[in-house]
Amino acid sequence: MKFVTHIEKIKVIYNGIDTERFKKMNVDRDTRPTVVMVARIDHLKDITTYIKICSEVKKRIPDVLFKLYGPVVEKDYFEMCKQLATELDLDGNFRFEGATLSPEIANNEGDVVVLTSISEAFPFAVLEGMACEKVVISSDVGGTKEVLEGYGFIVKPKDYHAFAEKIIYILEHPKEAAEIGIDARQRVLNGFRIEDMIRNYREAYYGSVGKRVG
């Protein structure tokens, strides 16, 4: 390989979020068991898998509601997704909610927060769901595992059966879900806040010029 760097020179700085904005809130929400995903409509987010999960969960919980918040980035893909939802007879169970300016409210409308991406670096959506005390079930991509493992569920990308299995379990065990949610928020508070990210960047920059953070 022509361009190399030594592994000891690499330092990971995690993204951080505003934990005052993303927290548990009482919002006006549907009383049905609800699953939320906040992601743009783009094939990398693998929305088709999210739709298939809905179909699987519906078999066990007929009144389940899946919401998708996010802007349309790929129009053809959006059409395909809508067609798939119709083919799977999900008109009463699946909603494309469009782009939202308040992802903190969107997350609080759900019992479970899902991310089905097939490629990510370190997704904010996972951190935000966790900070809202929701059980997050995400595909095992990028660095997701590094924050979510032990505080939510990691699933193989595209494996909609596995996603559905976990969601059904959580929806049927609300007490356990609440406990996982509290732990998840604590996990975010311990190193994934904006303040942590700024401190880490500052240390990295100061460190690279041989100074200590003052």
Add this chain to the structure above:
Amino acid sequence: MHTTSEDLRAMELLKTITKGKGKPFDEWEITALLETNGLRDIDARNEWSEPDLFSLSKKLFRYRDLLQYEEKEKKFEKIKLSRIMKNYMKGALFAFPMFIQIMTMIIVGFGIWSSIEFTFKDATAIGVGTLFALATVGGVSQIMGRKGLFYIKFEEFLLAAQITKRLYIIGIIFILICSLLFTFINFYFKLFPLYMFNLFISYYFLLSLLFLVFAIFYMIESYGTITILTLLGIIFVYIFYILVKINLFKSQAVALIIIIILSNILALYKMRQLAKKSQAEGVLLPNAPSLFYSLYPYFIYGSLYFLFLIMDRMLAWTTGREYLPYFVWFNYPYEVGVDWALIPLILTIALIEVFIYELGFSAFKKINETQAYNIRDFNKYFLRVYGIAGITFFIVGFISILSAYLFPHIITRMKYFFPFVDVFFNEINIFVFWFAATGYILLSWSLLNCIVFFAYSRHEFAIKSISLGLITNFVVGYFFSRAFNYYYSITGLTAGSIVFALVSTYYAYKFFKKYDYYYYSAY
């Protein structure tokens, strides 16, 4: 070769991950494709008995030449004359409102804030008001254009609308503060008598508001709207002054107020439309300190630029050699000379739009075509493109200066349509024209360099270049206007533009020589 079921499985996977991507270049590309298709190291181990995705990609690479691939979509057009012409027209439209003002002065004798009938006293007050309005709004317009356009290019339309509104309000506050400050200064130092001060402050205030709202249209590249509003303004002045017979100041003031109100309504509507287009995810603007940190260079540059533009006039009007009733005194031949020189500026400034578009276009194309070890050729190619741009610029500049010089000589034959054309034929303004026109061509070349620097976040190159140019402009203009005659201040503009052009070209040369570095370190 005997094909096993394992081979078929591997080929099937390779086919899936390369769908729509064409033939993979190497193993690294296959690894990236595996990752973006949701495969993990654990899948490589469990399903393919390979330790990780890297070794799985090595395995798949062996099948690369056995598969048929769809041709990759050819996204890139070639350089097209029609595209160049379209961008040139767009660039010319950018400067078209200036041209309208010049033409109406020759045809009807007045514009929205100018007139051949003004006395020296009136013209001085209004002229200073206009220049101060340009200098006040310059910095804010620059940052509005920079940040608004930045968000628009990234399709963050909501943020573009929000930042524009915020900067617009800051601009209004800034104008109000400056108006109060000028009032206090005049009250204590009595620089202008009350009559002149009233004229000055009224035009200053109204023109600042107009230039500020026009900056929004410039930002969204709605040049046609500015042209229409400018024309409408002139029509209103014509109606009030010629048909209704109200005095000229009141006619212009009412026309300005109407145009400002119309522009604000239109700008608000356009911002709402822009926000509605938003499909992106960003909803929060950066906080004030980080906005300030990222934008202050643009404010400084914008203010220096407008100061550069008005410096020669300020020096000419304040030359105290002959008797001047006030510290500053307007001068017609001088003003006509610099306005006349705006014609070649309009013709060359349009080239900036063409070059910036072609640069962005071919950079994106070349980046996709160039291998990492061919960086030198990549940079050489863009140095050549820059050289061609320079030659084109100066040929067009030379032709446009000559055409602009001949322009009044031609229209004087159609005097019936252009009754005020005689204003051009005066020794002083011809002198001023040649120096100003040369200066403006060099200035537009320097502007092109600076736009490139800003596009790649190298604002220090732009600020250093314009600062040196401005200092030269002041020193040379001051010396010659005081040593010879007031109108020699124009030599300052020419000398300043030469320095600005030389320094910015030096930085541009440095920039394109290492274009790969500046390209990737831009954001």
